[in-house]
Amino acid sequence: MFEYAPAPESRDVVDIKPSYGLFIDGEFADGTGTPFKTVNPATEEVLAEVATASQADVDRAVRAARKAFGAWSALPGSERAKYLFRIARIIQERSRELAVLETLDNGKPIRESRDVDLPLVAAHFFYYAGWADKLGYAGYGPAPRPLGVAGQVIPWNFPLLMLAWKIAPALACGNTVVLKPAETTPLTALLFAEICRQAELPPGVVNIVTGAGETGAAVVNHPDVNKVAFTGSTEVGRIIARSVAGSAKKVTLELGGKAANIIFEDAAIDQAVEGIVNGIFFNQGHVCCAGSRLLVQESIAGDLMESLKRRLSMLRLGDPMDKNTDIGAINSAEQLARVRELSDIGEAEGAERWSPACALPERGFWFPPTIFSGVAQSHRIARDEVFGPVLAVLTFRTPAEAVEKANNTAYGLSAGVWTEKGSRILWTADRLRAGVVWANTFNKFDPASPFGGFKESGYGREGGRHGLEAYLDV
CATH class of the missing domain: 3.40.309.10 (Aldehyde Dehydrogenase; Chain A, domain 2)
Structure with a gap:
């Protein structure tokens, strides 16, 4: 076996703030819940203190998303595409910064963050930007309409990639978003909030609320959320399915596996x-x-x-x-x-x-x-x-x-x-x-290919043309 000299990536490319607030209506704001700390799992070093969104904070985020929905959904698809293309290009420009932050907060090797996660994140925004003005040709009717406000809860294993899987199709279809990242990996989602501002995305189109399970439950159960998207454990997926049963909410669940x-x-x-x-x-x-x-x-x-x-x-x-x-x-x-x-x-x-x-x-x-x-x-x-x-x-x-x-x-x-x-x-x-x-391969992903499961692995599909359906009234 070869011996390799250490080849550490520099942390200097990332400026981690001592504390982070919630991102609501285009601005960072304090949360009213008890803040929590996010740590580097490789060293147990505290990286930052992060705000917790209470029920009232989630309500503010949903109201901001609802307010923004009218103007955002009324934009021509070609105009929404411009924002998505802009976000994709900024992600590419800041990919090293994002990869380093992902590795520090998540614990995955920098090689995977840099060479797998970040290229796929940008690719998903590019891909769905291309769909934004072609929704009438996606097979869901000549003039499919967006659903409204999408409440999205994502896991800690691919924090930024799961964000892209959720947000890119939602925005392309004309929906607005309230997203809750995992409690242990919130930092790249909060940096993405900065990217939304850099791309001059209209306020309220993307809102990011941080916290633990109670915050996620507040997003899922909010009466003014039209679409729930969740990736995570089968146990939590069952709870979500029960909580939205009987409501008019559209739901996609991407849960566990034993491949x-x-x-x-x-x-x-x-x-x-x-x-x-x-x-x-x-x-x-x-x-x-x-x-x-x-x-x-x-x-x-x-x-x-x-x-x-x-x-x-x-x-x-x-x-x-x-x-x-x-x-x-x-x-x-x-x-x-x-x-x-x-x-x-x-x-x-x-x-x-x-x-x-x-x-x-x-x-x-x-x-x-x-x-x-x-x-x-x-x-x-x-x-x-x-x-x-x-x-x-x-x-x-x-x-x-x-x-x-x-x-x-x-x-x-x-x-x-x-x-x-x-x-x-x-x-x-x-x-x-x-x-x-x-x-004759494994773990190969492409934005144009749908992903999802059967049985206790959930229902609905993300990615590809199929991933649009979950965000359209068809």
């Missing part, structure tokens, strides 16, 4: 190993569509596990700001406790646990990349979403058995298929109950 990554015996093993690593260890496994269940055909299981362990031994865990780092920090102490708990249960239930030798930093929230072999379908690590760098390995003999095991889950967000035969890819994909099926 199967299926490796057939004719797959290119080295390529498949890279796909497995990318599928479960990218972003420390904090990915709802992560390939957390590895299904390997029995005839190649030994060779593949040997190659996979060798590859994991080469991964570098450590400072997320180092450009050589592959595995960063777990996002919070709470999430680390859950990963540890489910991993201990996996071991207690009889699965064999393996991690490469790697030194964990003394401060921060860290967990080594971990593989469990000898896993049964009844084991909790094969059923529950760990949301961490933990892979459960099962084997199969026939394609039919692979599909049966892959579909034996409460979730249905994504899956991967690895084989040299195109006919086998199509046969398998046709039988998998998953919203996204990747073939």
Whole structure:
């Protein structure tokens, strides 16, 4: 294994303020709730104090969004597109600043923030800017109308990218937005608020309220919110579905997953190993569509596990700001406790646990990349979403058995298929109950491609032409 000299990205490009307020009606304002601190998960250093939005603050934000809706929705689509294009270009111009801030607040490696997240964030705004004046050709009628005020609640695993997934289509369709970022990762959303001002977006079109679960509930349950969009855990998704049941609110939920990554015996093993690593260890496994269940055909299981362990031994865990780092920090102490708990249960239930030798930093929230072999379908690590760098390995003999095991889950967000035969890819994909099926790759995203799941992975689609429907009265 090569030894790499440290290659830290500089923090100087980011000016983190000691405290942040709410962004309402184009201005930053104090919150009336109790402020909270956001920390760097790699060091436990306090980054900033952030305002908490109370019910009254959320009400102010919704009223600002409602007031702005009339003028914003009345603009020609080509005019709304100009703002979205402007936001996309500013994101590109400030991409290094945004990437550094994302890594500091989230714990993901700077390489991922810089090379994956930020290009996709800009691409989503560019893509939906292109749709703004073509909504009549999207297949939802000749003159589809916006819904009104969209209340959006996003998670901590891809803070800025999930913001783009939510805000870009909403604005393109003529809606206004009240967005609540995750409590542990609010800083890039607040920097995005500055970008909205820099782009001279009309006041009230985008409002950002920070806080914990109570703030999110206030957004979701507000009577003047017309559309609810949520990405997060299945447990919270159930609560939201119950709370809006019987109302006229349109809802999309993008929830958990327990994706199967299926490796057939004719797959290119080295390529498949890279796909497995990318599928479960990218972003420390904090990915709802992560390939957390590895299904390997029995005839190649030994060779593949040997190659996979060798590859994991080469991964570098450590400072997320180092450009050589592959595995960063777990996002919070709470999430680390859950990963540890489910991993201990996996071991207690009889699965064999393996991690490469790697030194964990003394401060921060860290967990080594971990593989469990000898896993049964009844084991909790094969059923529950760990949301961490933990892979459960099962084997199969026939394609039919692979599909049966892959579909034996409460979730249905994504899956991967690895084989040299195109006919086998199509046969398998046709039988998998998953919203996204990747073939000989994993975790590939494109703004033009819809994303969403079945069963307990939620309903509705984000991305692509399909992502417009959730924000239109069709």
